[in-house]
Amino acid sequence: MKIEYATTFLPAIEEELRQAILLSNSPNLEEYRNMLAYHLGWEGEGAGPEARGKRVRPIIVLLTCAAAGGEWQHALPAAAAVELVHNFSLIHDDIQDNSPLRRGRPTVWKQWGVAQAINAGDAMFALAHLSLLRLEETSLPGIAIQASRILQLACLHLTEGQFLDLAYEAHGDLSLEAYWQMVGGKTAALLAACTELGALVARASDSHREAFRQFGFSLGMAFQAQDDLLGIWGNAALTGKSAESDLLSGKKSLPVLYGLTQNGAFAKRWTQGPVNPGEIQSLATQLEAEGGLAYTQAAASRMTDQAIQALAEAQPLGEEGQALIALADQLLGRQG
Amino acid sequence: MKIEYATTFLPAIEEELRQAILLSNSPNLEEYRNMLAYHLGWEGEGAGPEARGKRVRPIIVLLTCAAAGGEWQHALPAAAAVELVHNFSLIHDDIQDNSPLRRGRPTVWKQWGVAQAINAGDAMFALAHLSLLRLEETSLPGIAIQASRILQLACLHLTEGQFLDLAYEAHGDLSLEAYWQMVGGKTAALLAACTELGALVARASDSHREAFRQFGFSLGMAFQAQDDLLGIWGNAALTGKSAESDLLSGKKSLPVLYGLTQNGAFAKRWTQGPVNPGEIQSLATQLEAEGGLAYTQAAASRMTDQAIQALAEAQPLGEEGQALIALADQLLGRQG
Numbered sequence: 001m002k003i004e005y006a007t008t009f010l011p012a013i014e015e016e017l018r019q020a021i022l023l024s025n026s027p028n029l030e031e032y033r034n035m036l037a038y039h040l041g042w043e044g045e046g047a048g049p050e051a052r053g054k055r056v057r058p059i060i061v062l063l064t065c066a067a068a069g070g071e072w073q074h075a076l077p078a079a080a081a082v083e084l085v086h087n088f089s090l091i092h093d094d095i096q097d098n099s100p101l102r103r104g105r106p107t108v109w110k111q112w113g114v115a116q117a118i119n120a121g122d123a124m125f126a127l128a129h130l131s132l133l134r135l136e137e138t139s140l141p142g143i144a145i146q147a148s149r150i151l152q153l154a155c156l157h158l159t160e161g162q163f164l165d166l167a168y169e170a171h172g173d174l175s176l177e178a179y180w181q182m183v184g185g186k187t188a189a190l191l192a193a194c195t196e197l198g199a200l201v202a203r204a205s206d207s208h209r210e211a212f213r214q215f216g217f218s219l220g221m222a223f224q225a226q227d228d229l230l231g232i233w234g235n236a237a238l239t240g241k242s243a244e245s246d247l248l249s250g251k252k253s254l255p256v257l258y259g260l261t262q263n264g265a266f267a268k269r270w271t272q273g274p275v276n277p278g279e280i281q282s283l284a285t286q287l288e289a290e291g292g293l294a295y296t297q298a299a300a301s302r303m304t305d306q307a308i309q310a311l312a313e314a315q316p317l318g319e320e321g322q323a324l325i326a327l328a329d330q331l332l333g334r335q336g
Numbered sequence: 337m338k339i340e341y342a343t344t345f346l347p348a349i350e351e352e353l354r355q356a357i358l359l360s361n362s363p364n365l366e367e368y369r370n371m372l373a374y375h376l377g378w379e380g381e382g383a384g385p386e387a388r389g390k391r392v393r394p395i396i397v398l399l400t401c402a403a404a405g406g407e408w409q410h411a412l413p414a415a416a417a418v419e420l421v422h423n424f425s426l427i428h429d430d431i432q433d434n435s436p437l438r439r440g441r442p443t444v445w446k447q448w449g450v451a452q453a454i455n456a457g458d459a460m461f462a463l464a465h466l467s468l469l470r471l472e473e474t475s476l477p478g479i480a481i482q483a484s485r486i487l488q489l490a491c492l493h494l495t496e497g498q499f500l501d502l503a504y505e506a507h508g509d510l511s512l513e514a515y516w517q518m519v520g521g522k523t524a525a526l527l528a529a530c531t532e533l534g535a536l537v538a539r540a541s542d543s544h545r546e547a548f549r550q551f552g553f554s555l556g557m558a559f560q561a562q563d564d565l566l567g568i569w570g571n572a573a574l575t576g577k578s579a580e581s582d583l584l585s586g587k588k589s590l591p592v593l594y595g596l597t598q599n600g601a602f603a604k605r606w607t608q609g610p611v612n613p614g615e616i617q618s619l620a621t622q623l624e625a626e627g628g629l630a631y632t633q634a635a636a637s638r639m640t641d642q643a644i645q646a647l648a649e650a651q652p653l654g655e656e657g658q659a660l661i662a663l664a665d666q667l668l669g670r671q672g
Contacts, residue, residue: 024492028514032499092458096451115432115502118454122428123495125461129488136481145472145481152465156360159459163368166451178364 005059005323012073013058016080018042020131024123035120036127039091039108046105053103056331058083060194063327064212066320070202077134078147078197084128085151086190089158091121096166125155139201147197154193161185168252179257180221188220195219199314211314215307215328222303223331228253229296230333232284247275247283254299255292264290304332341395341659348409349394352416354378356467360459371456372463375427375444382441389439392667394419396530399663400548402656406538413470414483414533420464421487422526425494427457432502461491475537483533490529497521504588515593516557524556531555535650547650551643551664558639559667564589565632566669568620583611583619590635591628600626640668 021036038044041051058079065075093099094107095117101107109117132151135144164182168174174182195216199209231237231246232255238245246253252260259266266287269275275283287293307328316324357372374380377388394415401411429435430443431453437443445453468487471480500518504510510518531552535545567573567582568591574581582589588596595602602623605611611619623629643664652660 024496026496026517028500028511028517029496031503032496092454096454113506114450116499118428118432118457119495119498119502121454122457122461123492123499125458126488126491126495129465130485130492133481133485133488141478145469145484148481148484149466149469152462152469155462156459156466159455159462160360160362160365160368162455163452163459164364166455167367170449175364181362181364 005063005320009059009062009072010055012076013055013062013079013083014052016076016131017083019134020080020084020127023127023130032120032123035108035112035116036124038111039087039102039120039124041103044105044111051103051105055083056327057086057190057194060191060216060324060327061198063320063324064195064198064216064316065202066198067316067318067324068199068202068204068208068212068314069317070198070204072320074135074138075198075201077131077138078151078201081128081132081147081151082154082190082194082197084124084131085155085158088121088124088128089162091117091124093162095121096162135201140203143200143203147200150193150196150200154189157185157189159185161187161189174252174257176254176257176261179254183221183224184217187224188217191220191223192217204314208314211310215310215314218303218307218310219328219331222300222307225254225296225300225303226333228255229293229300232256232287233293238281238284245280245284247280248277250274255287255296258295259287259290259292262290262292266290266292300332307332341399341656345395345398345408346391348412349391349398349415349419350388352412352467353419355470356416356420356463359463359466368456368459371444371448371452372460374447375423375438375456375460377439380441380447387439387441391419392663393422393526393530396527396552396660396663397534399656399660400531400534400552400652401538402534403652403654403660404535404538404540404544404548404650405653406534406540408656410471410474411534411537413467413474414487414537417464417468417483417487418490418526418530418533420460420467421491421494424457424460424464425498427453427460429498431457432498471537476539479536479539483536486529486532486536490525493521493525495521497523497525510588510593512590512593512597515590519557519560520553523560524553527556527559528553540650544650547646550646551650554639554643554646555664555667558636558643561590561632561636561639562669564591565629565636568592568623569629574617574620581616581620583616583623584613586610591623591632594631595623595626595628598626598628602626602628636668643668 017040021033024033034043041047061075061079061082062072066072090102091108094102095109095114099107100110108120129148129151132147133144135147161182161184164178165186192213196209196213199212204212231251231253236244256270260270266283269283311325311328353376357369360369370379377383397411397415397418398408402408426438427444430438431445431450435443436446444456465484465487468483469480471483497518497520500514501522528549532545532549535548540548567587567589572580592606596606605619647661647664
């Protein structure tokens with residue numbers, strides 16, 4: 001992504017997020033707002049850009065809006081809303097996964113307890129949708145209600161994906177079909193909402209809006225397949241940093257799920273219990289021999305092609321269109 | 337409430353709720369929908385009317401719509417939405433309070449674990465707002481977006497009230513002012529949304545809609561003050577069923593908070609630790625002597641008067657208007 005988008009967009013996004021949090025402005029709620037500000041990386045120990053994450057989703061909303069011929073400023077309420085939805089889901093994910101750290105800092109539940117953290121997530125969920133309604137001020141009548149439906153459907157799909165993820169951890173019987181459904185809900189649905197919302201605010205034609213939506217969705221799917229591949233065959237996973245291997249953490253990612261369907265030596269070893277650091281290289285080789293790498297590469301490649309084709313159909317305009325293509329390349333590891 | 341409203345409204349509400357849940361219709365999600373259907377009292381052991389609760393909130397939406405001159409059927413999406421919001425908050429409350437039972441049945445977290453229960457609540461939150469958007473089909477353009485803002489603000493206030501409740505349990509330093517704010521968020525805000533949404537769908541004038549909103553809000557406040565009073569001086573609390581006394585459970589209700597501000601014998605005993613069943617009658621008498629009963633009675637009476645005055649200003653129409661008055665009397669224990 002070109003540096004100018006970071007310097008133009010990011011301060012505008014942060015300001016819009018701050019306005020959203022201030023929608024809760026009653027007295028006696030300083031600590032309540034502190035929790036939200038802490039999670040968003042503005043306050044508390046370790047606050048700063050590192051603690052905020054990359055704000056990829058709101059940037060995609062704004063780039064899409066501009067690339068679809070709109071004024072990116074008009075899409076700021078939607079950009080803030082998707083970032084708040086993303087962060088609501090992170091706060092709840094951290095409780096569900098029992099994760100003590102997020103972006104190098106203690107998670108909200110670690111700092112304030114599970115009960116308050118559940119509530120902080122709920123608060124961010126409500127604030128996300130209130131933020132979105134500010135589209136009434138920046139857009140034509142009828143846009144805000146369409147945007148609301150797009151975002152709420154993405155939230156519903158998030159919870160569907162999360163259900164599958166949690167059920168899978170508990171029972172371990174996820175099919176390849178259910179894996180794609182899970183990734184579609186957990187990762188791709190919100191990215192699809194980002195690009196669709198940007199195009200909606202820009203008043204793109206129905207076909208262009210659908211192409212932008214499809215681009216966001218396929219981008220999310222391709223990103224996850226790519227991420228699963230690197231989790232086993234990436235440099236960090238295969239070499240010294242063995243702790244980064246999905247084989248060690250036991251994560252049932254796409255290659256592993258494929259390997260299990262083959263009922264070969266890989267499946268036999270995997271079902272025997274936790275993998276040791278010393279076994280990682282040989283097990284990765286075994287999984288590759290049984291087709292796990294090729295299957296995942298083919299899937300990532302197919303999803304990437306779909307994303308690129310959808311983006312071409314969307315006919316993104318100008319510098320922002322170029323930036324959107326560059327961002328997609330970056331997320332899919334296609335640079336350099 | 338007259339029996340005809342139960343027989344007309346309740347089946348329509350249940351049907352609208354079922355349609356809302358079916359908005360999640362992807363495959364592989366049977367268990368996900370089972371969780372929601374279980375909590376709503378439709379499925380699983382003990383399913384039935386008892387497990388569903390009284391559906392007071394959606395009934396208030398429909399009665400208000402009719403009493404404001406509208407067609408109650410048009411308000412069904414809003415009625416389902418408030419009931420889903422209420423139940424989303426119950427699912428999360430039960431986790432936060434570590435409650436094993438709800439309406440005599442194991443809570444969602446007891447049945448499916450905390451992680452899935454957090455997610456089931458989130459799902460119900462998203463479904464509530466998707467259900468609300470069906471107002472686009474039953475109402476004029478522009479109504480759904482106004483309704484969305486009303487409901488999301490109520491959700492925000494719910495989380496503000498819940499924050500104060502949880503913070504109060506943890507630190508115990510709630511002021512009387514913060515108590516009213518907590519009740520305003522946890523109980524009154526959603527009731528205010530019920531009556532405002534009913535009036536909105538009926539296209540009531542701004543002043544009537546505001547009066548209906550105020551009625552719902554004051555009704556919630558009065559109900560809570562009344563409930564707090566009965567929790568110490570009600571028959572069940574004072575006599576044999578001592579387990580029902582808020583003095584025994586240690587709940588810092590309105591009379592207790594008032595008593596603590598008096599720094600008298602009551603406050604001295606209360607701060608020494610848990611109360612025994614044998615002390616309940618004498619401690620209730622002490623709190624009464626220090627003004628706790630009179631203060632709470634005055635508050636309940638003031639809020640009840642406000643509710644009745646607001647309802648009079650709203651000029652409710654017809655049989656449904658009478659039913660709304662009767663329902664308010666019933667909730668405030670003013671019958672017989």
